[in-house]
Amino acid sequence: MVIALGASAAKAEWKRAETPRFIVYSDGDQGQLRDAALQLELFESAMRMAHRMDPSGKPARRIAIYLVRDQAALKQVEPELRDGVAGFYQATDDDIFALAIRERRDQSTLLHEYAHHFMMGSLTGGFPAWFVEGYAEYFANAEISSRRVVVGGVNRNSGEWLNYASWMPMNLLLTRRPFEFSDSNAVTSYYAQSWLLAHWFISDPDRLKMFYAYMANLRQGQEPVAAMEAAVGMPIGRLERVQRDYLRQNFRVQVATSDNFPRPDVQIASLSPAESDLLLSGLRLSSTFGKDDALLADIRRRAAAYPDDPFAILLLARAELRLGDRAAARRLLSARLDEAPEDAVALRLMGEAVWDDAKDNASDQLTLVREARGYLAKAYALEPDDYRTLYLLAETRQMSPDFPSDNDVETLLAALELAPQSASLRLFTAQARAKRGEYDAAINLLQPLASNPHSSGATVLARGLITRYQQAMVEKPSNEDATDDPAPSAG
Incomplete structure (x- = not known):
């Protein structure tokens, strides 16, 4: 796999905006970065308010959001990304982050992916596929600025599609998943109808009770269609007609303004030249689950330009540990810990490296496990909130x-x-x-x-x-x- 890392990426000057609930990175305009951070904070508060949660509450861990110029930058992190995709979300052993093309007007992709993150982190239970996507589309359609969020309006793309395109049968919507459709029109219909059905349930307290009954029916083992019909009190053929009628109605929206919540503090800092140069390579490494010689060679080459920079040293050590020479990783980490014995990331990576050695060395396994746990215990003492x-x-x-x-x-x-x-x-x-x-x-x-x-x-x-x-x-x-x-x- 060849990773096209252009000269523009190397020259990018990245900045980081930190708020109580987000860390947002961008290589674009600082004002736009600040606005994006404030918008995300307000969106989080609006989502919490919609779920009757404390609007000022904080997640257990801040998520990192990376805003990039174009799809070429997205493909530096995910080379096989489909054309036209404006962003994606990753949750791995290594990191949890979202990457999106920065837009002042349309952040629907970023908000859709963040809604998935919020659902997994805040709501219990396994929801059916149509609701997972419909829920994300419901919140992704929010009209958002740094001072106001409107949730629940008409999704113009989905609304127009449903007005003119053929609808898929309701039984398919309730029982299938989007990847099971090979026809792109069917996939579009799936997302649009999922949005509409989720909106129908979410926007009315009585219908929301029906949704809870539907979920209870599913958990009791009822088939999806029967569970839905029992919960809403009508056959799914009639439910589809109800949905068509609902599409023509005025939608109930929820409005949140920045006046409802304390204005969050936004701290902006410039990244070092090494961080700016290696940032996307590091995200690619976090997304890689197999051998990638091109990525390893790229990180080795780039890190060599910053031999004394901690970010470059730790990224190179992580790349060697995951893709290259574990012994080289341990040498890099030993040198780093000699210089900075309380570097929690270096301690964690060293613990991982020794643990990998233990798995490969049955004769000395117990000693190596104890050594690995020693490094990890020190890392935990320094950063107890690192999952x-x-x-x-x-x-x-x-x-x-x-x-x-x-x-x-x-x-x-x-x-x-x-x-x-x-x-x-x-x-x-x-x-x-x-x-x-x-x-x-x-x-x-x-x-x-x-x-x-x-x-x-x-x-x-x-x-x-x-x-x-x-x-x-x-x-x-x-x-x-x-x-x-x-x-x-x-x-």
Whole structure:
């Protein structure tokens, strides 16, 4: 895979805006960056208000948002991104972030992806695919400025499509996922109809009660169509007619202004030349799950220009650890820790490197595991809110005969509270609980992942595990004789 990193990326001067709930990066205009940060803060408050949550509340972990000039910059992070895509969201073991083309007027892609992030982090339970996408479209359509947010208006693109295009049958909407349609028109209809049906439920308290009844029916094992018909009290053919009528009505909107909330402080700083040069390469590394020689060579070349910069050193160490020479990574990290023994990132990466050595060295495994946990314990003491450190601390315990102990589960749940969007962390935590015979808890953890409307290996695995655990509950309803479930591989 060839990564096209143009000269413009190397010369970009990136800035970082920090607010109470976001870290926003941009290589564009500083005023536009400030406006984007304020808009995101106001949007978060509006979403919380819509969910009857504390509008000034904070997530357990701030998310990083990267605003770039064009799709070419997006493809530096995800080279196989489809043409026309204006942004995407990643939640991995390594990082959780969103990347989008910066726009003053249309931020719908960024808001759609952030709505997914918010749903996974704030709402419990696994929602059906149509609602996951319809919910995101409902909030993505917000009219937003630095002083005002209007949520619930007509989605012009979806509204126009539904006025002129053919609708898919309601039973397909309720039972299929967007990746199951090969026809682009069907995919567009799926998103548009999902938006409309979600809007119909969300915008009225009585209909919202119907939605809760529908979800209860699904959890009781009813088929999707039957669950919907029972909840709304009508056959789905009539429900489609109701939807067509609803599209012609005036929509109820929710308005939030900055006067409703304290104005957040925005701190803006310029990134170092090394950070500006290597930032997108680092995001690409966080998105890479296999061998990528081109990326490794690119990071080695770029980092060589900044031999004394901590960001470049740590990124190169991470690249060597994931893609190249683990021994080289350890040398880089040792040198960094000699200079800065309280660098939490270096400590975490060193713990990861030694843990990888332990997995490859059966004869000296116990000693290496203890060494890895020593580095990770120091990293945790310095940065207790880093989910990656907590995840690794739990992973290094899995070879112990008493794994998972009560403390192991507490560690994993603490990590999951910080990063509920991480699929592999969710899988690992669910499997740990299942190993203890806590099948109900494991299934509850897996439901949001299993409901992901986009196909992925983690989603398929989650669905398979739910089936297995449901069967185990029938066969072994107590905590005794729990299944010895292997932990998933990180990544």
